[in-house]
Amino acid sequence: MANGITAQNEERSLQTGEETRAPEKFLRPAVNIIEDESELLLTADLPGALKDNIEIHVDQGILTINAPVSVQTTGRPLYREFEWAPYYRQFQIPEVIDQGQMKAEFRNGLLTLHLPKREAAKPRRVEISVAS
Amino acid sequence: MASWSLFNELESLRREIDEAFRGVGFARPLATTFLSPTSARRFPLINLSEDEGQVYLEALVPGVDPNQLDVSLLRDTVTIAGERKAPGERQGELVHRKELGFGKFSRTIDLPTEIDPSRTSADFRDGVLRISMAKPEHAQPKKIEVKIS
Numbered sequence: 001m002a003n004g005i006t007a008q009n010e011e012r013s014l015q016t017g018e019e020t021r022a023p024e025k026f027l028r029p030a031v032n033i034i035e036d037e038s039e040l041l042l043t044a045d046l047p048g049a050l051k052d053n054i055e056i057h058v059d060q061g062i063l064t065i066n067a068p069v070s071v072q073t074t075g076r077p078l079y080r081e082f083e084w085a086p087y088y089r090q091f092q093i094p095e096v097i098d099q100g101q102m103k104a105e106f107r108n109g110l111l112t113l114h115l116p117k118r119e120a121a122k123p124r125r126v127e128i129s130v131a132s
Numbered sequence: 133m134a135s136w137s138l139f140n141e142l143e144s145l146r147r148e149i150d151e152a153f154r155g156v157g158f159a160r161p162l163a164t165t166f167l168s169p170t171s172a173r174r175f176p177l178i179n180l181s182e183d184e185g186q187v188y189l190e191a192l193v194p195g196v197d198p199n200q201l202d203v204s205l206l207r208d209t210v211t212i213a214g215e216r217k218a219p220g221e222r223q224g225e226l227v228h229r230k231e232l233g234f235g236k237f238s239r240t241i242d243l244p245t246e247i248d249p250s251r252t253s254a255d256f257r258d259g260v261l262r263i264s265m266a267k268p269e270h271a272q273p274k275k276i277e278v279k280i281s
Binding site: 030031032033034035036037040043045046047048049050051070072073074075076077078079080081082106108109110 | 140143144147165166168177178179180181182183186187188192193194195196197198219222224225226227228229230231232244256258259260262264
């Protein structure tokens with residue numbers, strides 16, 4: 001069920017998808033994925049991404065994050081530790097996610113994506129009434 | 133002109149060697165990680181560039197409240213310090229992936245020239261800090277007119 005998001009096959013099966021997009025370069029953003037009773041919470045570092053152009057879509061259980069970056073190069077490069085390239089990463093998401101209720105925020109270069117679970121998939125507490 | 137770029141190459145090499153001796157080893161240019169717990173790199177990651185009158189620095193500080201960022205200049209060094217607050221843990225949560233780093237950071241960067249602290253500006257947008265620093269008069273290239281006698 002919710003295993004899809006941790007399954008190692010995510011890397012392998014979907015990486016090929018990324019490779020077919022070569023020779024373009026893509027950055028693979030770092031993410032945290034935390035699950036609680038009501039939702040999966042995905043946070044991703046997308047420094048320099050353009051808020052209005054961040055594309056998040058779900059197709060056949062695969063969540064794709066695709067974001068171009070705004071590059072302002074000034075002057076002659078002296079020293080580089082990172083390169084600018086669009087962000088791209090895919091995840092398998094479990095079926096229990098209610099795709100219509102997904103919510104995203106982007107602040108200070110951090111993308112927060114709320115993936116709420118469907119009502120039916122939430123754990124439910126059953127009250128036991130004691131017959132007196 | 134050729135000698136200029138040679139100096140730049142040397143400067144770049146010197147920085148790379150410095151980084152290597154800090155235990156970095158594997159430089160992966162295609163990564164924008166920040167405070168990664170699995171990396172020995174120094175954060176934030178930076179790019180430096182320059183033109184005749186200015187030195188530009190780009191630093192990746194995603195998820196940091198700009199009010200928590202502290203930029204200070206001393207002679208030819210710039211220090212970027214701050215804190216990225218970790219989100220509070222909630223009860224009964226299940227961690228699927230944990231690649232983001234949190235905590236305090238501070239990094240001092242050597243600049244290729246002296247700079248004029250009074251003509252420096254810093255701008256923060258979408259997790260990228262951009263600092264432009266003006267070179268003082270005496271560090272700028274000067275044109276000398278050749279007179280015909």
